[in-house]
Amino acid sequence: MKGTLLVKNVKHLVTCDANDRLLDGVDVFVRDGVIEAIGHVEETAEDVIDASHMVMYPGLINTHHHLYQTFSRNLPQVQNMELFPWLKTLYEIWKRVDEDVVYYSSLTGMGELLKTGCTTCLDHHYVFPKGAGGDLMGAQFEAARALGMRFHATRGSMDLSVKDGGLPPDSVVQTVDEILCDSELAVKKYHDGSRYSMGQVALAPCSPFSVTEELLRESAVLARKLGVRLHTHLAETRDEEQFTLSHFGMRPLAYMESLGWTGPDVWYAHGIHFNDQELQLLARTQTGVAHCPISNMKLASGVALIPRMLELDVPVGLAVDGSASNDGSNLLEEMRVAYLLHRLNWSRKAPSGYEILKLATRGSARILGRDELGQISPGMAADFFLVDFDRIEMVGAQFDPASALCTVGLKGSVDYTVVNGRIVVRDGRLVNVDEDRIVEKANAAVENYING
Numbered sequence: 001m002k003g004t005l006l007v008k009n010v011k012h013l014v015t016c017d018a019n020d021r022l023l024d025g026v027d028v029f030v031r032d033g034v035i036e037a038i039g040h041v042e043e044t045a046e047d048v049i050d051a052s053h054m055v056m057y058p059g060l061i062n063t064h065h066h067l068y069q070t071f072s073r074n075l076p077q078v079q080n081m082e083l084f085p086w087l088k089t090l091y092e093i094w095k096r097v098d099e100d101v102v103y104y105s106s107l108t109g110m111g112e113l114l115k116t117g118c119t120t121c122l123d124h125h126y127v128f129p130k131g132a133g134g135d136l137m138g139a140q141f142e143a144a145r146a147l148g149m150r151f152h153a154t155r156g157s158m159d160l161s162v163k164d165g166g167l168p169p170d171s172v173v174q175t176v177d178e179i180l181c182d183s184e185l186a187v188k189k190y191h192d193g194s195r196y197s198m199g200q201v202a203l204a205p206c207s208p209f210s211v212t213e214e215l216l217r218e219s220a221v222l223a224r225k226l227g228v229r230l231h232t233h234l235a236e237t238r239d240e241e242q243f244t245l246s247h248f249g250m251r252p253l254a255y256m257e258s259l260g261w262t263g264p265d266v267w268y269a270h271g272i273h274f275n276d277q278e279l280q281l282l283a284r285t286q287t288g289v290a291h292c293p294i295s296n297m298k299l300a301s302g303v304a305l306i307p308r309m310l311e312l313d314v315p316v317g318l319a320v321d322g323s324a325s326n327d328g329s330n331l332l333e334e335m336r337v338a339y340l341l342h343r344l345n346w347s348r349k350a351p352s353g354y355e356i357l358k359l360a361t362r363g364s365a366r367i368l369g370r371d372e373l374g375q376i377s378p379g380m381a382a383d384f385f386l387v388d389f390d391r392i393e394m395v396g397a398q399f400d401p402a403s404a405l406c407t408v409g410l411k412g413s414v415d416y417t418v419v420n421g422r423i424v425v426r427d428g429r430l431v432n433v434d435e436d437r438i439v440e441k442a443n444a445a446v447e448n449y450i451n452g
Contacts, residue, residue, distance in 0.1 A: 005030040005382065005421050006045035009052040011389070012401040013038070016058045016361045016375045020354075022402055028056070030382040033196060033421035037378060047423060049416060053390040055401045057357070058376050059119025059150075059383035059419065060331040061364030064231075064269040064290035066322030067109040067123045067140065068097055071446050073327035083237045083299050087167050090324060093450065094127050095171045099134030101449050104442040105323075106143035110151070111438065112329040113320075114425050115413040117385035119150055120364075120373060122290075122319075124231060124269070126156025126206040129172050137186055141199055148424040148432050150197075150383065152368060154204035154231055155179075155186040159215050165247070166210045176215050179205075180222055187226045195372050196381050198420060204231040208252055209243045213259060220260040229369060230261060234268035237301050241273055253278045262287045267367040269319065270295075271309075272302040279305065279312055288315035288367030291359065293338045294328075295321035306338070307346045310355070317364030318356070332410050335360050339406035353403030382421040385414045 006029050013023040027041035037043070072093050078086050102125070110121055123140060137153050144151035157179040160166030166173075174182075183203050191201040203223040205211040216232075223230045235241070235252050244252045253274060256262065262281065267288030274282070282289065291304055309316050320326050320334050335356050342350035351359070365374030372381045387410060389398055397408040413428035424431050 004045040005047045007049045007051050010056045011052060012055045013376060014057050014402045015377060016358055017377045030421045033382055035378055035380050035382050051386055054386040054388050056384055056386050058361040058374055059385060060117045060360045061120040061374060062113060062118050062319055062331050063122050063317035063364045063367055064292060064319035064321055065121060065123045067106045068102055068125060069322035069324035070105040070109040071101055071449050073323045083301060084239050086299060091168050095129050095169055096449060096452055097127050097129055098132045099136060099139045100445055102136045103139040103143055104445045106140045107438050108442050109323055109329040110143060110147050110149050111430055114147060114149055114417050116330045116332045117414045117417060118331045119383035119419045121149055122152040122368060124154045124156050124204050126158055127172050128174060141190055146433055148419050148422055150419055152200045153190060154202045155183040156204040156206055158206045158210040160210050160212050168210050176218060180218055183222060187228055191228060202229040202231050207233040208255060209240060216259045230266045232268060233270060235273040236270035272296060272304045279308055279314060282314045283312040286315055290317050290319040292319045292321035293341050294334055295325040299325055303345055306342055307349050315367045316359055317367040318360040331360055332405060335406050336409040353406030356406045383419050386416040388415045
């Protein structure tokens, strides 16, 4: 039994529901991980939060990450590089990834996400070094369970190494048969497609310049046979565009479309360099985009045409991308940067602060295929976070609570995060794990990994 939770006297409730309701002075009652009632609630509960000074928001949903990269962020040798040289340099470190690195980097990255209001994390893990041993995906699910986070894993893959014209070293690529076999096993072992599921799996060959045409085509066939979603990087840089033009005679999206990679079960990370005709194709096919503004800025990749995507009803969610290209796991920060970036580029046509919040909640839920997430209303999963506005950083921010997280921003942790009806962050600290112990163990693992 997940039990009951009552959030009393919520000062402002930003529902992000279909009617964009902002409710004041309400109670929210949760039973067995599901929101049962909103209003004046007479029920008693096993756990109670007094939210009389707090604003309540739907849990944020991260649609693209590389948690293992938490252990290779802020390295001086790559700070001024663009994507292709950045990748080639870091692969020499990433080829040493093992189960210990994956477990502690996942605890670290997901812990930061939870502390900043994110309740669901999608991770794109595609580095499976020869001889790494262990169950790398299993380590991620173990970390998510320890923290209490809703987790979507992808079985990423690479089969095109340097010797075949790709970017990754030979030691981190696998054969198509190995990848497909392990992908099917991962789905059968870890994917729960039921409503309110805490764990799901998608298939995610890494990118057009690190996988073969055969792997992309066969992964699409397998994913649809298994009833799971498809994900990859696309249209991130001009270098990628030149790669697909020179190798396949097609722009990136046309190449992916030729291999069965469009549709409502597909979403791409980045999507910066789409032209208008391609955006209309995404809209027609309901193919999604995970917007990663901070990573795109750090790697000088460009600015995605988010206002135009929203105008066309392309499914768009928000994401932090890999910690080594961000260098953090903070979706609240991503929201504010997204808001400011598009204001700079689009002025009055840019999304409002509230519209950016909806990208990180309803929009992200849409591209993950989770219609029970991303809003606060009866029948939805009880995933949300609360921010006490009686703090010095939020003085004067109370006039538009729906936009405040983007226009003003939140410097620091949220007060509470609730996932599946359970409090996982209380007073800005993780509830289910010893943060100090994680920091100690993770720092030791980082030293061994980087200097190994």
